[in-house]
Structure formats: C-alpha cells, structure tokens
Amino acid sequence: MKEKPQGLSLGRKLAFAFCDFFGGGIFNIINFIYPGYIVLAVGLPAYQAGVVMLIARFFDAVTDPLLGFISDRIRVRFNTRRGAMLISAPLVVVSMWLMFYPWGDPSLTVRFWAALGSYLFFVLIQSSIMIPYYSLSVEMTDDYTERARLTTVRLGFSIFSSIVCVALPGIIINAYEGNDGYIAMSLIFSVVFMICIAITSLFAKEGIPAPTKPEPFRILDLIRPFSLKPFRQYLAIFLSCQITMAIMSALFFFYIDFYFCSEATAAGESTMVGMLGAALMFGMQIVALPFYMAVIKKTSKTMAYILGSLLWIVGALALFAIPANSNPVFVYLLAAVLGFGISGPGLIPHAIFGDVVDCGALKFGERASGAFAGIANFANKVAQAIGVAIVMFILGLAGFVEQDISEGAALVLSQPETAQQAIIVVMALAPLVFMSVGIFFCTRYRLDKDKHAEVLAALEGSDEEKAAVLESL
Numbered sequence: 001m002k003e004k005p006q007g008l009s010l011g012r013k014l015a016f017a018f019c020d021f022f023g024g025g026i027f028n029i030i031n032f033i034y035p036g037y038i039v040l041a042v043g044l045p046a047y048q049a050g051v052v053m054l055i056a057r058f059f060d061a062v063t064d065p066l067l068g069f070i071s072d073r074i075r076v077r078f079n080t081r082r083g084a085m086l087i088s089a090p091l092v093v094v095s096m097w098l099m100f101y102p103w104g105d106p107s108l109t110v111r112f113w114a115a116l117g118s119y120l121f122f123v124l125i126q127s128s129i130m131i132p133y134y135s136l137s138v139e140m141t142d143d144y145t146e147r148a149r150l151t152t153v154r155l156g157f158s159i160f161s162s163i164v165c166v167a168l169p170g171i172i173i174n175a176y177e178g179n180d181g182y183i184a185m186s187l188i189f190s191v192v193f194m195i196c197i198a199i200t201s202l203f204a205k206e207g208i209p210a211p212t213k214p215e216p217f218r219i220l221d222l223i224r225p226f227s228l229k230p231f232r233q234y235l236a237i238f239l240s241c242q243i244t245m246a247i248m249s250a251l252f253f254f255y256i257d258f259y260f261c262s263e264a265t266a267a268g269e270s271t272m273v274g275m276l277g278a279a280l281m282f283g284m285q286i287v288a289l290p291f292y293m294a295v296i297k298k299t300s301k302t303m304a305y306i307l308g309s310l311l312w313i314v315g316a317l318a319l320f321a322i323p324a325n326s327n328p329v330f331v332y333l334l335a336a337v338l339g340f341g342i343s344g345p346g347l348i349p350h351a352i353f354g355d356v357v358d359c360g361a362l363k364f365g366e367r368a369s370g371a372f373a374g375i376a377n378f379a380n381k382v383a384q385a386i387g388v389a390i391v392m393f394i395l396g397l398a399g400f401v402e403q404d405i406s407e408g409a410a411l412v413l414s415q416p417e418t419a420q421q422a423i424i425v426v427m428a429l430a431p432l433v434f435m436s437v438g439i440f441f442c443t444r445y446r447l448d449k450d451k452h453a454e455v456l457a458a459l460e461g462s463d464e465e466k467a468a469v470l471e472s473l
Helices: 010-017 020-040 046-078 082-099 108-139 144-174 180-203 229-260 262-266 273-298 301-321 329-364 369-397 417-442 449-458 463-472
Strands: none
Touching (some): 010 144, 010 180, 020 180, 020 229, 020 369, 046 082, 046 108, 082 108, 108 180, 108 329, 108 369, 144 449, 229 273, 229 301, 229 329, 229 369, 273 301, 329 463, 369 417, 449 463
C-alpha cells in the first residue's frame, strides 16, 4: 500500500508561493494599468489596443504548448524545472521595461508595432516562467488536501501582490513628469519580481521524483490533454473566472475615474477612491481564503467555487444601483462583497489543477505536468486577452476617447455618456454571463477527494482498473 505523503513544511510552502508574487502581480499590472497605458500614454485607439492583445494570444497558441513540452523534458533531464525559471528571471526586467516604454513616435503605425513587439517579448518570458511554475505545483505533493493548503498559501501571496500592484504603480507613475513614471514603475516591479522568482527557483524543491526517461515525442502529445474530460472541465472553470476578472479589472479604474468620480476627474482632481476600493477588494480575497478552505474540507472544491461565483454575480449586478459622484462608501462596500466572492473562484482552479494532472497520468501513463501547464497558461492568457479585447472593442464602439499624444494636446479628463454606460453594463453583466458557465461545469466535475483517492490507487493497478476509474469521471 502506498504510504500517506508527508505534509509540506511551511518553509517549502512559502518558497513555492513567492513566485506567485509575480504571477498575481503582473496579472493586475496588465489588466489594471496596461489598458490605460496603451491608450492614454502610447495613444493607440481602443480597438488597436484590443488587436495587440489578440495577436499576442495567437502567438501563445504556438509557444505555450511547445514550452510545456520543453519543460517536461527539462524535468526529466535535470530532475527539476526550477533552473529554467531561474534563467528567465532576469529577462523579466528587460521585457517589462520594453513593454512600458512610452513609445512616442508621431507615426501611429510605428507606435502600434513597437507596442505589439514589446508585448510579444514579454508574454514569451512570462510563459517561460509560469509554465514550469504551474507544473511545479503538481510535483510538490500528490495529496488532495495538502495541495489545497499549498494553493491557499500561494494565493495569499498572489492576492497580496495584487493589492501592491494595484495601489503602488499609479503612485510611482504620477510621481514623475510625463510618461517617465511608466519606465520607473516597470523597473521597480520587475526587479522585485525577479527576486521572488529566484527564491522559488532556488528553494521550492519538488516532492515527486522525476521520471527516469522521457516518453518519445509525438506531435499530438502537445494537444492530448484535451482528450481528458476532467481537463476540459477544468479549463472551462478556469477560463470563466479568468475572463471575468480580466474584464472587471480592465474597467475598474475607468469606472472610478470616468463615472463614479467623474466630477473630480473633469476638474483635474485625483482621488484615492479607486486605490482604496481595489485594495479593499483584494484584501477581502485574503480574508475569505480560510472560509473557502473550510468549505472545501466540509463539502468539495467545486462547492467553494459555486458559492463564491454566486456572491460575485450578485455584487456585480449591484453596480446598476450606484449613482455617479455619490458617497465613496458605496464603492468600498461593493469592493468588499466582490472581493469575498472572487476569492473562491480564484482559488479553486489552482487547487484542482494537480488532481487533473494525476488523471492525465492515469490515462497517458506519465505525469506530463508541463504539457498540461502549457495549455493552462495559454488558456489563462487567452482569457485575459479576450476579456481586455472585448472591453476595448466595446469602449471603442461606445465612443471612448483615447489620448492625443501630439504636442500641446489636452489631457483626456472626461468620457461621453455612451462610454460611461458601456463601462457599467459590461462590468455588471460579465460575471453573470461567464461565471454561470463556470458554475455549469462545476456541477459536472466529478473529481472530488474520494475520486482522487481512486485515481492515485489505480495508478498502481491494472489497465482494467485504470479504465474503470477514468470512465467514472
């Protein structure tokens, strides 16, 4: 009988979690800061900003599965994936500096291609770190509950980073004249990210031994995870959450600046409403983690997802009831409700990823974590890109005004009512539309704690036992 795995030490959990300071932080810098940067600093029209995001995702469609395959081979050859993360860590500094360099060429075409090229380089470096990191989460332990605990620690780092990366970038950017603040912000945060990635690379030692030799390469191996039903369900659950978060985060500061605090913005006054609201929302996500961990222990991981999704949907619909330029307490209360709701759906896809990879080992005869992580990372960035692209295309159609970067041009301090209404409608309805899809797939996901135990037992059983367990999922 297989021995029950030892629990991970707090030190190893913390070492593993450090890298998600980059994962969670860069998610919010991209979704909260980048849309405003690309239209208000680079001066691209909103629809072109959406095109940049979508092209990058086509690029990912090729690179992410390949990087996943390479990550699996590195794991076999060197008994670890962490070396690849360590090598990529310094390139985060270079790629973020290029991505937030305020290209000011008079030609719109030059600015478009400069923004696209720098963003493509960044997403390649991001993938070279996050794909091995996703895979590492599977290889720390194969215990169902211990993985949930590890994910909770990891998400705590991620959410804390989210707070920092929403609150501080704007302060840094505004402390400099012109667009120099974007360069300063990118250098400061990229150095911190590099250090966090290095800590995980050096100290988060895997707990599951690497295979002794890789399986022979077949081109279909890059997409074979799609043949696994629990993986397809996982992707739907994950994608629903990520696209909703991308949409709401991309619109959050637009909502604050151009609707809720529109009078102050039009007068050229800055407020702390957006920063405090975002910090409260992410802070409540941390507060809610023990609650969802308790739900997981008493029921299941999917129930935690469903409960959080329902609260998220109700909170978002409340946006329709909040008037412009009213008391900021409305924003703070709503941010708290949304944060508590988002915490559950944000936690669960990460918590179930390793369980799904174990099913892959049952079906394919090897734990190809990199291949699964490559597709998952691609799906994550597709969700973000689609979410931001939807936002930018809708805002463009609604008459959103981008910044004119020509010399002497006035700053954009207000938006037409059509753009304001588009912001509210999209933010309010996105959770209802997309999280309902996630809830639907949660009701069909069967890989709970008991089923996962059957999967682990069947790994050492006959082909008939493996087939029977897979059929039951």
